[in-house]
Amino acid sequence: MEKKELPRLAFFSFTCCEGCQLVVLSCEDELPDILSLVKIVNFREAMDQKSDVYDIAFVEGSITKAEEVRKLKKIRKNARVVVALGACSSTGGLNCLKNRWPMEEVKKEVYGKDALRSELFATLPTRAIDEIIQVDYYLHGCPISKKEFLNLTTSLLLGKRPDTTNHPVCVDCKMAGNTCVFEKDMTCVGPITRAGCDAICVTYGAICWGCRGLVDNPNTDAHAETLKRHGLTADAVMRKFSLYGTCKTRKC
Amino acid sequence: MKKNLNIKIHEITRVEGHGNIVIDVKNGKIKELKLEIIESPRFFEAMLRGRRYDEAQHIMSRICGICAVSHTSASLKAIESAMDIKISKQAELLRKLAFYGETLQSHILHLFFLVLPDLAGVGSIVPLLASHPELARTGLELKRLANDICAVVGGRHIQPISLFPGGVVHTPKPKELKRLREALAGSFEGLDRMLAFLNDHPVQEFNLKREYISLKDRGEYGLYNGDPVSSNGYAFKPESYTKKIKEYVVEHSAAKHARTKGTFMVGALARLNNSFRQLSPRAKAAAKKAKLTVPSYNPFLNNIAQLVECYHSTEKAISVIDKLLLMGPKPEPVKKPKAWGRGFGVVEAPRGTLYHEYKINKNGLIEKAVCIIPTAQNLRSIEDDLRSFVPELLGRPKAEIARAVEALVRAYDPCISCSTHIMDVKFA
Ligand code: SF4
Ligand code: SF4
Ligand code: SF4
Numbered sequence: 270m271e272k273k274e275l276p277r278l279a280f281f282s283f284t285c286c287e288g289c290q291l292v293v294l295s296c297e298d299e300l301p302d303i304l305s306l307v308k309i310v311n312f313r314e315a316m317d318q319k320s321d322v323y324d325i326a327f328v329e330g331s332i333t334k335a336e337e338v339r340k341l342k343k344i345r346k347n348a349r350v351v352v353a354l355g356a357c358s359s360t361g362g363l364n365c366l367k368n369r370w371p372m373e374e375v376k377k378e379v380y381g382k383d384a385l386r387s388e389l390f391a392t393l394p395t396r397a398i399d400e401i402i403q404v405d406y407y408l409h410g411c412p413i414s415k416k417e418f419l420n421l422t423t424s425l426l427l428g429k430r431p432d433t434t435n436h437p438v439c440v441d442c443k444m445a446g447n448t449c450v451f452e453k454d455m456t457c458v459g460p461i462t463r464a465g466c467d468a469i470c471v472t473y474g475a476i477c478w479g480c481r482g483l484v485d486n487p488n489t490d491a492h493a494e495t496l497k498r499h500g501l502t503a504d505a506v507m508r509k510f511s512l513y514g515t516c517k518t519r520k521c
Numbered sequence: 522m523k524k525n526l527n528i529k530i531h532e533i534t535r536v537e538g539h540g541n542i543v544i545d546v547k548n549g550k551i552k553e554l555k556l557e558i559i560e561s562p563r564f565f566e567a568m569l570r571g572r573r574y575d576e577a578q579h580i581m582s583r584i585c586g587i588c589a590v591s592h593t594s595a596s597l598k599a600i601e602s603a604m605d606i607k608i609s610k611q612a613e614l615l616r617k618l619a620f621y622g623e624t625l626q627s628h629i630l631h632l633f634f635l636v637l638p639d640l641a642g643v644g645s646i647v648p649l650l651a652s653h654p655e656l657a658r659t660g661l662e663l664k665r666l667a668n669d670i671c672a673v674v675g676g677r678h679i680q681p682i683s684l685f686p687g688g689v690v691h692t693p694k695p696k697e698l699k700r701l702r703e704a705l706a707g708s709f710e711g712l713d714r715m716l717a718f719l720n721d722h723p724v725q726e727f728n729l730k731r732e733y734i735s736l737k738d739r740g741e742y743g744l745y746n747g748d749p750v751s752s753n754g755y756a757f758k759p760e761s762y763t764k765k766i767k768e769y770v771v772e773h774s775a776a777k778h779a780r781t782k783g784t785f786m787v788g789a790l791a792r793l794n795n796s797f798r799q800l801s802p803r804a805k806a807a808a809k810k811a812k813l814t815v816p817s818y819n820p821f822l823n824n825i826a827q828l829v830e831c832y833h834s835t836e837k838a839i840s841v842i843d844k845l846l847l848m849g850p851k852p853e854p855v856k857k858p859k860a861w862g863r864g865f866g867v868v869e870a871p872r873g874t875l876y877h878e879y880k881i882n883k884n885g886l887i888e889k890a891v892c893i894i895p896t897a898q899n900l901r902s903i904e905d906d907l908r909s910f911v912p913e914l915l916g917r918p919k920a921e922i923a924r925a926v927e928a929l930v931r932a933y934d935p936c937i938s939c940s941t942h943i944m945d946v947k948f949a
């Protein structure tokens with residue numbers, strides 16, 4: 270008698286803080302239900318098992334080493350679906366800040382005269398995973414939103430096409446009823462940043478740092494109303510967009 | 522007894538980050554023994570250089586998802602000490618509450634998700650849901666509560682939003698604080714359940730005398746505040762940590778090792794050893810029930826020490842909430858910088874003392890940054906332990922030795938992703 274095989278999920282982690290994995294681990298309420306629908310075969314942080322047979326691979330972290338390039342390509346070969354899990358993976362995230370300097374200098378700064386002593390200290394300029402392999406779906410954010418993770422996973426399990434967001438954070442921000450931070454003399458990259466986070470950083474008193482990356486076409490998709498009101502252009506805001514995802518918006 | 526043994530554990534599971542254990546014994550002598558740290562280094566120093574001071578805490582908290590509040594706190598303290606900013610009483614209480622929340626988050630994650638499977642002889646928390654449903658559910662509930670504390674204060678349970686230079690930019694509502702208070706007061710039962718379980722699983726007898734360093738605070742158990750002290754009887758100011766703690770490069774580790782005059786350990790056990798008397802009443806009672814007396818030189822007891830700190834953090838979180846409710850939390854503007862220069866920020870992260878040091882120029886840009894991570898400070902101690910522990914095990918089957926060795930490394934709760942995000946730049 271053959272039992273229906275459960276879809277196999279695998280989680281992989283490259284250069285990052287592993288915070289996005291923790292968002293996944295924090296689905297305390299949903300975890301038992303999810304576990305009845307899938308089999309998790311790789312999750313180094315939480316379990317002993319390791320396997321090369323899986324359907325959906327969630328990849329967290331940026332690529333900064335030759336070894337990671339090799340492993341990533343292998344994941345692409347093994348998986349039916351590859352999902353970029355979080356900013357580090359989907360745009361390069363904060364790790365791109367390192368690319369502002371030559372790698373030799375970066376390494377020397379940390380390891381000093383020992384910089385060449387070990388292969389373990391080697392580093393490449395930061396890349397998002399889709400600069401190396403083809404990616405099927407993206408979960409943006411630093412960290413990802415739990416709601417989006419659960420929605421995407423459910424859609425994939427049901428064989429539905431997951432929704433993607435391409436409106437600017439300002440739209441979410443207005444819905445959340447926030448006062449625009451430009452009125453408090455602060456600056457914000459919300460007008461050109463891809464929403465889906467309910468503008469949580471503005472709601473909690475800070476600014477939008479742009480962690481979810483740019484909307485598809487900043488020049489046409491930006492939040493015109495906010496820009497106009499504060500005498501800004503998408504380009505001017507984009508120049509400020511230097512904390513996240515500089516790997517993809519600029520040559521570096 | 523075995524004369525030869527060769528163990529290579531590739532990518533130790535159920536630890537934070539990527540590491541290998543390599544052990545080679547020939548003719549009963551250890552030829553090679555190392556904890557290889559293979560995590561990719563991230564070069565935060567280069568990431569931070571030239572950025573504005575009020576981006577620093579946001580960038581630095583991404584060193585580690587597990588101890589993001591600790592990195593944020595150390596970062597804010599360094600910024601505020603460099604720029605002569607004094608935060609309000611309310612802001613300090615809110616930051617402490619988030620801090621206790623993270624201590625709980627991290628210890629509970631470690632004890633229930635990473636250690637418990639070892640003790641129950643399974644590979645992850647998943648089978649525990651079937652074999653030990655009550656305990657596994659307790660773990661999930663305690664974890665959710667700890668997440669909730671961080672989310673109420675910080676806006677999100679991972680990577681806090683509202684902790685900002687000059688204060689805290691979000692004010693929780695009394696209703697939310699009361700909800701947390703109630704849940705915290707009801708959470709001791711869950712901790713008791715874990716304590717009973719740990720008591721039923723006596724730890725490996727293994728003792729190695731060494732130095733313990735942790736922060737010592739005047740009025741209370743050193744976690745969020747305090748100056749470093751050593752069990753060897755000396756203390757030092759955060760500003761002079763580079764004189765006492767020396768970092769050095771080893772080839773098999775992307776994270777640097779650290780030493781004082783010799784090997785030292787940081788973390789829950791170090792804190793308990795140095796500040797036991799300042800623990801909260803329930804924490805002391807829990808230590809007594811677990812028959813943990815200080816000083817203790819058994820690294821396996823770090824797990825119990827973490828549980829004892831869960832009691833402490835829960836009681837302290839309740840008392841912070843009471844103070845906040847009494848004051849009636851209200852929105853406050855952040856305090857503005859008044860100066861620039863060098864600043865130091867030190868806290869007890871869940872895994873031990875965490876140092877941040879920045880140099881900020883008059884335009885408010887970060888010129889230099891240094892950061893010493895708890896796990897990096899423990900790597901030498903872990904290897905020392907393994908070196909004396911492995912010979913004691915040689916009579917056992919290889920698989921059992923491998924499991925025991927992994928359990929020892931795991932008892933330190935190493936945060937490898939954190940430890941490789943090293944920056945060490947000497948100030949000219
Ligand atoms: S995207 Fe952010 S939270 Fe997620 S792993 Fe990277 S640094 Fe951590
Ligand atoms: S600019 Fe920022 S604060 Fe203003 S509406 Fe847009 S997201 Fe909100
Ligand atoms: S508000 Fe901006 S920085 Fe915050 S989560 Fe959303 S996209 Fe990221």
Ligand SMILES: [Fe+2]
Nearest residue numbers: 585588936939
């Ligand atoms: Fe960490």
